[in-house]
Amino acid sequence: MERKLAWEDYSKEDMTKVYEFAEGYRKFISECKTERECVTEFVARAEKAGFLNLADAIKTGKTLRAGDRVYVNNMGKWLAMFVVGNENLENGMNILGAHIDSPRMDIKQNPLYEDTGLAMLDTHYYGGIKKYQWVTLPLALHGVIAKKDGTTVKVSIGDKPEDPVFGVSDLLIHLSGEQMEKKGAKVIEGENLDLLIGSIPLPSDDEKEKEQAKDAVKANVLRILEETYGVCEEDFLSAEIEIVPAGAARDYGFDRSMIMGYGHDDRVCAYPSFEAILNMDKPERTSVCLLVDKEEIGSVGATGMQSRCFENAVAEVLNLTGTYSELSLRRALQNSKVVSSDVSAAFDPNFPSVMDKKNAAYFGKGIVFNKYTGSRGKAGSNDANAEYMSQMRKIMDNNHVFFQTAELGKVDQGGGGTIAYILANYGMQVIDSGVPVLNMHAPWEIINKADLYEAYKGYIAFLKEA
Structure with a gap:
């Protein structure tokens, strides 16, 4: 019919x-x-x-x-x-x-770590997704952080034009021979959906301190979070932060008959x-x-x-x-x-x-x-x-x-x-x-x-x- x-x-x-x-x-x-x-x-x-x-x-x-x-x-x-x-x-x-x-990605309760000079957030995906669709996209952070003093801090970063964005990296095509042989469900594993969030170490005037500093990039991210939101690393334990695509919904098609969002x-x-x-x-x-x-x-x-x-x-x-x-x-x-x-x-x-x-x-x-x-x-x-x-x-x-x-x-x-x-x-x-x-x-x-x-x-x- x-x-x-x-x-x-x-x-x-x-x-x-x-x-x-x-x-x-x-x-x-x-x-x-x-x-x-x-x-x-x-x-x-x-x-x-x-x-x-x-x-x-x-x-x-x-x-x-x-x-x-x-x-x-x-x-x-x-x-x-x-x-x-x-x-x-x-x-x-x-x-x-x-x-x-x-469907989205959520950050884990102990999410923040540093690896090879890069600060990362560990995630757990939410709902039914094709995991490979979530790499190489500009992503934003939205949610709340509940502090022990009873206050709740709202987080929304990545959607304003002046905001930075975040993302999950993917393997370059030049080295992805084995990856391309995998089934779609395995091309990107859930534990590989970690978010790249920083690469600058904590500033220091002391050269010895710089050499001895451990996870200095992670420390610098924590400094930014404390200055911006007044939170510390432990506050992630009581946070609900969702990782979502950055950017506004847009009219779709020459005739603007559809919406992509x-x-x-x-x-x-x-x-x-x-x-x-x-x-x-x-x-x-x-x-x-x-x-x-x-x-x-x-x-x-x-x-x-x-x-x-x-x-x-x-x-x-x-x-x-x-x-x-x-x-x-x-x-x-x-x-x-x-x-x-x-x-x-x-x-x-x-x-x-x-x-x-x-x-x-x-x-x-x-x-x-x-x-x-x-x-x-x-x-x-x-x-x-x-x-x-x-x-x-x-x-x-x-x-x-x-x-x-x-x-x-x-x-x-x-x-x-x-x-x-x-x-x-x-x-x-x-x-x-x-x-x-x-x-x-x-x-x-x-x-x-x-x-x-x-x-x-x-x-x-x-x-x-x-």
Whole structure:
């Protein structure tokens, strides 16, 4: 079944809206390259839009009524936003759930060392990556360093024009005969993804001191860190510093119809989900935007979807509406409907053999619905009910949203998962729906602006009508 390109249907006014929305998103992913930075930005914007911190509402004993807006910020890396609806919360919620973590490299807890006059940072990669894609690129450092005195130092270096950048070196082609014979998974080993960060030894006026100095280049880096951030080497033990591609997201193609950037998976779905909930004003059913961490490593931990943070947040909201009971909480969760807002693999003409063309996602044809994900025999999948898929089709068509359906590649080729199956554990109706992406999990991914805009329209339609 052939789906029409959204671009073919757009008026000049539509085109303006598409490009304006995409520009806002391009700036967002250029500035927010970690889950912490995403939450900080979203919270600031949410408060301007009238959202109240749920913790403050609990302290003051505020009663929540239809139209009230609250948010929960969990450890600065997980965010849930609620717009209370006219219906009793026990009847369920309409939930947009996306993740805001992306594949990257993290520095280890004892990362700093010197080798042959070069200062290096030892790393551990995060999420599913092709390791060879991360060498010879300009890289930036983003994150926090928590000091023993209770203060937290923010680190962001490599993205301003005046900043230095960092990188992982690769073997020169002249000496890479053995390397080129290796399989792709072994061309670059995980322990070889160490970051080069300096080469000047600590200055000294004493010649004897210079000769006796051990790891003088490392010492000079530590001096710079102390002068710039007020931290010492031991502070790395309580640091969360992520290594990400340096530079802003850019318009892609002569027609500027696409965006190349880091972290489209899954911020390209998180951003329109956030924008969609800002449009909710006294919805019939309570609207929720849920943005979580750790999806790329199994949704584990206190800020992952497998934690009970969302369940606890719903319980608190129920309590402030005066309707809490354990049974009401169970009903509110089970009666909810969810769009698991996550990306899909776009068809790539360079690699057609891994895709089933009849069931692939294409650039420019709108938001993608994946009835099921998983791998091979649908392992690890949430498989949405036919009735729920039918409802989504009707909502999209009624609101003139361009949509398409897809699977993640040919049946035996591989696969992947999302947070959908975790929410489905509550008995919710859940389906995956998001934006198709080229180069998924690479340092620089590509999306189509039309698909981004149609996702935004589709998410608004879902929150209002599901």
